[in-house]
Amino acid sequence: MDRLISKIRDIPDFPKPGIIFKDITPLVKDPAALKLSVHQLMQPFLGSEITAIAGMEARGFIFGSLVAWEMGLPFIPLRKPGKLPYDVQSVSYDLEYGSAVLEAHIDAFEPDDKVLLIDDLLATGGTAKASCELIEKLGAKVVACAFVVELDFLNGRERLDAYQVHSLLHF
Numbered sequence: 684m685d686r687l688i689s690k691i692r693d694i695p696d697f698p699k700p701g702i703i704f705k706d707i708t709p710l711v712k713d714p715a716a717l718k719l720s721v722h723q724l725m726q727p728f729l730g731s732e733i734t735a736i737a738g739m740e741a742r743g744f745i746f747g748s749l750v751a752w753e754m755g756l757p758f759i760p761l762r763k764p765g766k767l768p769y770d771v772q773s774v775s776y777d778l779e780y781g782s783a784v785l786e787a788h789i790d791a792f793e794p795d796d797k798v799l800l801i802d803d804l805l806a807t808g809g810t811a812k813a814s815c816e817l818i819e820k821l822g823a824k825v826v827a828c829a830f831v832v833e834l835d836f837l838n839g840r841e842r843l844d845a846y847q848v849h850s851l852l853h854f
């Protein structure tokens with residue numbers, strides 16, 4: 684994991700004063716580190732009941748789609764508002780530095796889907812909790828959530844106590 688930690692860059696006061704932004708661009712620029720992170724994200728779920736991978740725009744798309752590709756499972760994008768062309772279900776939520784909305788197509792999931800939610804980072808858990816609510820509103824079941832980075836001091840994990848939570852790096 685030292686190899687991955689060294690690829691996370693701290694940017695102080697972005698996007699607001701007081702926030703230390705964890706920049707994953709050095710990690711995704713390094714093919715070996717990216718491959719390692721994708722394999723570590725999916726490792727606990729190999730041979731499990733998972734039938735679909737969901738990821739949140741935008742950084743969740745990077746890791747989520749690679750995990751879906753590697754596991755041979757469907758990838759379902761949870762998008763920022765106004766981007767999806769068909770009928771949508773929406774959720775609004777707060778995150779570490781603002782508030783936001785996510786949307787998914789009403790037919791995004793199959794009724795018996797068991798979903799693994801993937802994102803780059805767990806901070807307050809607002810994004811992940813809202814994503815789980817969105818998936819459940821659409822009739823699927825969230826089994827677990829997996830993150831490259833978890834900011835332990837923001838206790839986001841507590842908001843996800845109904846799910847298995849897997850994080851590669853803790854700060």
Ligand SMILES: O=P(O)(O)OC[C@H]1O[C@H](OP(=O)(O)OP(=O)(O)O)[C@H](O)[C@@H]1O
Nearest residue numbers: 740741742778779805806807808809810
């Ligand atoms: O646990 P939380 O406090 O909700 O914060 C975590 C979320 O914040 C970031 O996304 P952001 O909304 O900045 O969008 P981006 O991926 O488009 O940069 C990150 O990728 C997570 O999705």
Ligand SMILES: Nc1ncnc2[nH]cnc12
Nearest residue numbers: 703704705706779804806
């Ligand atoms: N500190 C942080 N760094 C990167 N992404 C984030 N999303 C929420 N908080 C964040």
